[in-house]
Amino acid sequence: MKSRPSIHNQEKTLPLSFFDRSTIMIAQELLGKVLVHHIRENTLRLIINEVEAYDGPHDKASHAHRGVTPRNQVMFGEAGHWYLYLVYGMHWMLNITTGPKDYPAAILIRGGYPSTGSGQVHSGGTLISGPGKITKYLGLNYFYNTLPALQKTGLWFEDCGITIPPKNMIKKKRIGVDYAEKWKDKLYNFSFLL
DNA sequence: ACGATGATGAAC
DNA sequence: TTCATCATCGTA
Numbered sequence: 001m002k003s004r005p006s007i008h009n010q011e012k013t014l015p016l017s018f019f020d021r022s023t024i025m026i027a028q029e030l031l032g033k034v035l036v037h038h039i040r041e042n043t044l045r046l047i048i049n050e051v052e053a054y055d056g057p058h059d060k061a062s063h064a065h066r067g068v069t070p071r072n073q074v075m076f077g078e079a080g081h082w083y084l085y086l087v088y089g090m091h092w093m094l095n096i097t098t099g100p101k102d103y104p105a106a107i108l109i110r111g112g113y114p115s116t117g118s119g120q121v122h123s124g125g126t127l128i129s130g131p132g133k134i135t136k137y138l139g140l141n142y143f144y145n146t147l148p149a150l151q152k153t154g155l156w157f158e159d160c161g162i163t164i165p166p167k168n169m170i171k172k173k174r175i176g177v178d179y180a181e182k183w184k185d186k187l188y189n190f191s192f193l194l
Numbered sequence: 195a196c197g198a199t200g201a202t203g204a205a206c
Numbered sequence: 207t208t209c210a211t212c213a214t215c216g217t218a
Contacts, residue, residue: 063213066203070203085201086201087213088212088214088215090215095213132215133215179211
């Protein structure tokens with residue numbers, strides 16, 4: 001046995017440094033990465049299919065554009081930490097923080113394919129589309145807010161070797177931010193065709 | 195097209 | 207303390 005599964009797993013985990021870069025670049029690179037939730041002897045995996053970037057203090061679509069508040073302060077912190085909040089009184093939104101400390105930015109996870117550990121889409125696996133459905137499927141809530149995206153917290157990202165051909169990538173306007181003036185037209189929503 | 199449902203942030 | 211708003215979803 002030359003391979004050691006636990007070490008191999010560590011190597012696939014995206015390090016926090018992955019998120020301390022350009023938010024727009026990271027958002028595109030997250031497509032095809034695997035979001036993993038391990039809880040109570042169970043592991044759920046989701047191949048990320050759709051994300052949305054919220055980048056910087058001036059982005060009017062971003063919670064950060066009015067400055068620091070109790071809710072959004074994690075966006076101003078270190079990269080690679082979870083930002084969860086409730087919208088419409090019932091849906092948890094899952095975001096990962098990006099960029100350096102004091103630069104507020106995050107990426108919203110909006111869609112993905114349920115996956116096996118081998119990085120394959122389940123047979124008949126249908127796309128889970130919508131940020132509220134993602135957190136419901138994975139069983140996520142406020143508990144993870146501000147925690148780092150590492151195996152020890154139970155919620156992290158892996159690179160399972162899936163690469164998205166650039167021609168398959170789709171760039172759109174962000175959803176549900178029509179109030180955001182000129183920022184509403186930014187093509188910060190990224191997804192891909194299989 | 196619309197109601198559910200509650201935290202958030204700004205105004206007063 | 208009140209109030210409008212909200213990075214949504216299921217049902218119609």
